[in-house]
Amino acid sequence: MAVARRTRSRGPQPPAALARLPAAPLPASPAPMLCSLVAEPFDHPAWVFEPKYDGLRVLGRFDGTDLVLLSRNNQPQNFQFPDVAEAVREALPWPAVVDGEVVCFDDQGRTSFRALQQRFHLKDPGEVRARMDRFPAYVYLFDVLHLAGRDLTKLPLSARKPLLHDAVRWSDRVRETEYRGKTGKALWQQACRDGNEGVIGKHLKSLYVGGRSDWWVKVKCVGRQEFVIGGYTDPQRSRVGLGALLVGYYGDDGKRLAYAGKVGTGYTRETLLDLRQRLGPLEQRRPPFEEGEPPDRPGVHWVKPRLVAEIGFAEWTQNGLLRQPRFEGLRPDKKPHECRRERPKE
Secondary structure, rough: OOOOOOOOOOOOOOOHHHHHHHEOOOOOOOOOOOEEHHHHHEEEEEEEEEOOOOOOEEEEOOOOOOEEEEEOOEEEEEOHHEEEEEHHHOOOOOOOEEEEEEEEOOOOOOOOOHHHHOOOOOOOHHHHHHHHHHOOOEEEEEEHHHHHOEOOOOOOOHHHHHHHHHOOOOOOOEEEEEOEEEHHHHHHHHHHOOOOOOOEEEEEOOOOEEEEEEEEEEEOOOOEEEEEEEEEEEEOOOOOOOOOOOEEEOOOOOOOOEEEEEEEEOOOHHHHHHHHHHHHHHHHHHOOOOOOOOOOOOOOEEEOOOOOEEEEEEEEEOOOEEOOOOOEEHHHHHHHOOOOOOOOEO
């Protein structure tokens, strides 16, 4: 497993506030805290609000020598993002686990998952270096789980934020996530005007708990979530690779795959050819969908539900299908059985 390594020690002493906490070992496989989707933005004095980035969620685990970037499904990302791993390693003076989002930017200066896709699925180190120059990556850190031999997950967010701010040596590559207290509505409105993803709301008393929690919420500007690829159609006329992806999601029990629609837009020529190459070895005779009515006609190919795609869409129809869906990219950090239909809470 590739790691970023430091051979020299750093001098500053840990914050005095940590001395009151009992010593704890660095977690081997930390689990990220996840947000629940809510329907509307809100204002509240007990909450802070942050931008919702269009990137790759990572936990940076630094043992004092080696730094490993871990995705949501605990897969190392150092090979794909050696520039980010090196920068985070240099930014941490003590062993730590930090939480953040790796991003690339589009021509308008917005975080872009499409641009970040250019750094995924690479196997050649030379190609990684070439993509680093064309698609530079950055990381926005917003939380700290462990610091200088102390477990911080039992501290409230209001205490963890200052510790993160003081602990990290911030740079252009390693950036602090700005946050605003009380006023979630104004931040969400600005995000939507600027064409960004939305906002994240976090309760100031929230402890850090692995998994999904109502103490952290997300409010989106547009419909967007992960879906499982269960099939594809043949290309028509001058199109190459494939015509559309057939996608779905699992029920709450994680057992039955429900059909959600046909996604025919959002692809480049390169993406179409790459998807066809990835889906070919996964073909099977029977459809993986157990609910809904996927198309069943010549030119439809069924595949094992192994790949996850990020799909943007306008809304859900009354029949439970996606309206105006568009392909955004593959999600290597998401397991198929984790894909559920997101239903916003009040």
